Amino acid sequence: MVTLKDIAKEAGVSVMTVSRVVNKRYSEVSDENIAKIQSIIEKLGYVPNSSARSLSSKSSKIISIILQGSGNVLESPYNATMLGYIIQLVQEYGYNAMVHFINEYSDVTKHLQSWNAEGALFLGTFDKNIQQIQADNKLPLVFTDSYSSVRQLINIGIDDYKGGVLAAKHFIENGHRDFAFITPHTSVNQLIKQRLKGFQDTIETANLNLYPEHILEPTNMEETATRLCSFKKPVSAIFVAADNSAIELMDRLKRRGYRIPEDFSIIGFDNLPISQYVTPRLATISQDIKQKAQFALEVLFQHLKKSILTNAEYRTGC
Secondary structure (H helix, E strand, O other), X not given: OOOHHHHHHHHOOOHHHHHHHXXXXXXXXOHHHHHHHHHHHHHHOOOOOHHHHHHHHOXXXXXXXXXXXXXXXXXXXXXXXXXXHHHHHHHHOOOEEEEEEEOOOHHHHHHHHHOOOOEEEEEOOOHHHHHXXXXXXXXXXXXXXXXXXXXXXXEEOOOHHHHHHHHHHHHHHOOOOOEEEEOOOOOOOHHHHHHHHHHHHHHHHOOOXXXXXXXXXXXXXXXXXXXXXXXXXXXXXXXEOOHXXXXXXXXXXXXXXXXXXXXXXXXXXXXXHHHXXXXXXXXXXXXXXXXXXXXXXXXXXXXXXHHHHHHXXXXXXO
C-alpha cells in the first residue's frame, strides 16, 4: 500500500507537505510542489485511508441510513428509489452513507455508536421508539413519514390524508359508487391509516359508503383478487395504497379475464416510474420522492452544521 511517506520521499518534500496537498490545503504549498505531488499520487495510485483520516480529524463523515426490517425491504420500489436518491445526495455533500437494516430498536444505538455516525436518516415506521432513540443518541436525527406524537421531532413527510381524498374524488367524479381499499398493514401503519382515512372521509361526505369488509389487508395478492371477485356487493373502484401492489393486483385480475379499467378502476400511490410502463397505465397519486429525499438531507445537514458549530464553540470556551 502506498503511503504519504512514500510520496514524500519521491517528491523530496515533507510528509506534512504531502498531507496538505491530499487534503487540498493548497495555500500552504507552492504551485510547483502541488503539481509534482499530484503527479506522483496519480503515478503510484495512492488512495487516502478514509478511516484513518476520520480518526485524526475526529470526524467520521458518516451518515447512517436506517431502514426497519431486513434486506428484503428493498424489494419495495419506493424504498429502493428513496434510498438511491439519499445515497447519491449524501455523497454530493461530501459524506459517506452507511446503510443499516434494523429489526430491533436496541440495534439502532449500537450501529450509530459503533460507526461514530455524525447524523442519521430513518426510513420506515419507527414511531413507537422515536422518543427513546432521541434520548439515547445526541446527534442530528431525521425521520421520514412519521406520525409520532413526540413534539421535538424532525420529520419529513407528505400529506397522506390528502392523497386518500384525491383518490376518492377522482372515483366519485367518474361515476363510481362502490369502493374498496387494499394495502398491507392498514391496522398498524399510521401512514396507511391516513391514506385510508382521507379516502373514507371523502366517500362518506358524498353520502356513499366504504364498507368494512371492503377494506382488505392481504397476505398475498392472489387471495385479494379472489375476495374482490366474490363480494356480495361488487365494487368497481379500488384504491391501493402503493403502486407495486396495485400493479400486482391488475395482473391478477387480468389473468382472471377482467378488464382494467372497464371492470375494475384502480388507483395506486407514489407515481413510481413502473406505473407508466404497464398496460393500461396505472392511475396513481403522485409524491415527489426525489424532492422528499433532497429536503430530508437539506434539513439533516442544516442541523449537522449547527451541531458542529455548537461543539466547536463549546471546545473553545466561547
